[in-house]
Amino acid sequence: GSEKHTYLITPTDESNIDFYVASSTDRMIRVVTITNMQFLDNEESGFYFGFMALESIRDISEFRLTGEINTTFKLDYDTEEAKYNITNGGKEVVADSFQTFYSQFMQITAINFDTQTISAAADLTITMKHHDGSKDTVVSFKKINDTRYQYYVGGIPMGQIPSSGYNVITREINKRNTKTSIEVKV
Numbered sequence: 001g002s003e004k005h006t007y008l009i010t011p012t013d014e015s016n017i018d019f020y021v022a023s024s025t026d027r028m029i030r031v032v033t034i035t036n037m038q039f040l041d042n043e044e045s046g047f048y049f050g051f052m053a054l055e056s057i058r059d060i061s062e063f064r065l066t067g068e069i070n071t072t073f074k075l076d077y078d079t080e081e082a083k084y085n086i087t088n089g090g091k092e093v094v095a096d097s098f099q100t101f102y103s104q105f106m107q108i109t110a111i112n113f114d115t116q117t118i119s120a121a122a123d124l125t126i127t128m129k130h131h132d133g134s135k136d137t138v139v140s141f142k143k144i145n146d147t148r149y150q151y152y153v154g155g156i157p158m159g160q161i162p163s164s165g166y167n168v169i170t171r172e173i174n175k176r177n178t179k180t181s182i183e184v185k186v
Contacts, residue, residue: 050109052139052151052158055128057084057102062129067122067140069173073098101172108168110151110159118142118150124169141166 006024012031021030063073073093076085084095105126122140129136141149141161149166151158 064127067124108165113159115157
């Protein structure tokens with residue numbers, strides 16, 4: 001929250017195994033073993049989760065892309081037949097091919113968490129609507145250079161992905177138009 005705490009950590013001797021720990025909020029001085037303070041070696045990135053989104057495909061009712069690609073997939077899970085019914089532009093999509101794409105999308109992870117100020121509009125925005133009516137998940141991408149894209153979740157810059165990750169999205173969706181990847185049933 002808005003609370004601030006300060007800790008003074010001092011070794012008890014030259015071995016650097018045990019440390020005195022004093023807190024700004026507690027008058028007691030404690031002795032702590034280094035194995036209990038491994039968090040001190042963490043880097044900033046160790047506190048971040050590298051995936052852009054965590055939605056299960058079963059939670060998604062709509063997967064809409066805008067920008068470089070403009071298309072919308074509607075998803076519905078038929079519990080009686082235990083299968084997905086997915087449409088795109090009113091045409092039924094082969095569920096297995098969309099599920100493969102969705103799995104690839106969900107596996108795209110940040111390569112670092114540095115962010116830049118980029119004034120350009122997003123190259124691509126993905127909006128995921130949920131069956132339960134909860135707030136949409138909006139992931140957008142802005143090109144930094146030929147090898148990197150910055151991604152945003154809910155408009156907040158989160159980090160960078162390789163352009164190969166971005167290309168997984170655009171390549172697989174564009175293949176849909178040639179019926180080689182996300183196939184439309186005929």
